Amino acid sequence: MTLIADTSADKWKTSDRTAADRKWGSQWQTFTSFATQALVHALQPRPGMRVLDLACGSGDPAIFIASAVLPGGHVTAIDMSADILQLGADKARAAGLANLSFEQADAQSLPFSDGSFDAVTCRFGVMFFPDCVAALRQALRVLRPAGRIVLVAWGPYSQGYFQHTIGFLRAHAGLSDEILEADVPQAYRFSRPERLAAKLNEAGFVDVQSEFRHGDAVWPGDAVSLWQHFLDTSQTFRPYFLRLSEPQQKKMAAEVMRQVSAHFDGAVIRLKGTIVLATGIRP
Numbered sequence: 001m002t003l004i005a006d007t008s009a010d011k012w013k014t015s016d017r018t019a020a021d022r023k024w025g026s027q028w029q030t031f032t033s034f035a036t037q038a039l040v041h042a043l044q045p046r047p048g049m050r051v052l053d054l055a056c057g058s059g060d061p062a063i064f065i066a067s068a069v070l071p072g073g074h075v076t077a078i079d080m081s082a083d084i085l086q087l088g089a090d091k092a093r094a095a096g097l098a099n100l101s102f103e104q105a106d107a108q109s110l111p112f113s114d115g116s117f118d119a120v121t122c123r124f125g126v127m128f129f130p131d132c133v134a135a136l137r138q139a140l141r142v143l144r145p146a147g148r149i150v151l152v153a154w155g156p157y158s159q160g161y162f163q164h165t166i167g168f169l170r171a172h173a174g175l176s177d178e179i180l181e182a183d184v185p186q187a188y189r190f191s192r193p194e195r196l197a198a199k200l201n202e203a204g205f206v207d208v209q210s211e212f213r214h215g216d217a218v219w220p221g222d223a224v225s226l227w228q229h230f231l232d233t234s235q236t237f238r239p240y241f242l243r244l245s246e247p248q249q250k251k252m253a254a255e256v257m258r259q260v261s262a263h264f265d266g267a268v269i270r271l272k273g274t275i276v277l278a279t280g281i282r283p
């Protein structure tokens with residue numbers, strides 16, 4: 001297997017990514033709101049709850065959860081990338097939220113005492129932890145007994161938008177199913193629910209459930225903007241795009257835009273999205 005996707009931890013430390021998040025954060029928040037809703041529904045937030053959000057990026061869904069645990073609740077949001085955390089802190093301040101703190105930390109070695117949280121959440125982050133079970137064991141440790149973990153990962157690449165972008169790279173740039181299924185840090189690592197369930201069980205969680213959830217992924221913009229978003233944000237699969245010749249890159253851009261344009265109603269692009277939602281309890 002030739003894995004040329006960038007699976008290194010360093011890829012998250014770029015200021016390019018923060019710039020892209022600043023540029024596209026609002027559209028991405030809308031596009032992925034079906035996933036946030038599924039996570040929050042499984043979390044069942046209530047006033048006073050102490051929540052730890054892992055790999056929080058620029059604060060989605062931590063900001064949403066922080067307002068759902070008021071009054072009295074608190075969200076601690078951690079990520080490895082300092083500049084993305086600064087962006088999250090700016091957003092939380094703009095939203096007037098004082099019950100949310102951002103801290104730089106590696107999910108695989110959490111700097112918190114045992115039993116400090118009622119719940120741990122992670123949206124689109126768990127698949128990128130190099131030692132996923134180590135991170136889940138850390139989550140188990142910092143949860144109180146009977147505390148819940150709620151994880152969201154992407155479902156298969158053969159969905160809505162990704163079937164056009166990742167699908168093209170699979171057809172023309174050597175991105176194979178073997179790579180898309182590999183148990184290494186990459187977006188589709190847990191695209192089969194049983195794989196995430198297995199990691200939760202191995203880490204020591206009980207009452208583990210993991211299943212597909214489907215929803216509407218609505219992009220507030222046109223095909224050109226969605227394509228530009230892909231170019232700006234696809235850290236993991238950019239090496240495959242760069243592998244294409246210039247004419248092939250242009251062909252990919254034209255094909256993706258033609259395909260997603262078919263779902264454009266003049267204001268938004270409506271696609272279907274599939275995630276894996278997994279939960280577990282600390283015994």
Ligand SMILES: C[S@@+](CC[C@H](N)C(=O)[O-])C[C@H]1O[C@@H](n2cnc3c(N)ncnc32)[C@H](O)[C@@H]1O
Nearest residue numbers: 012055056057079080081106107123124125128
């Ligand atoms: C795709 S982003 C998801 C961000 C946000 N949770 C969301 O749903 O939009 C993945 C995040 O995982 C973070 N990350 C990757 N490995 C990490 C680790 N070992 N510990 C903490 N954060 C990590 C990256 O810095 C990045 O912000």
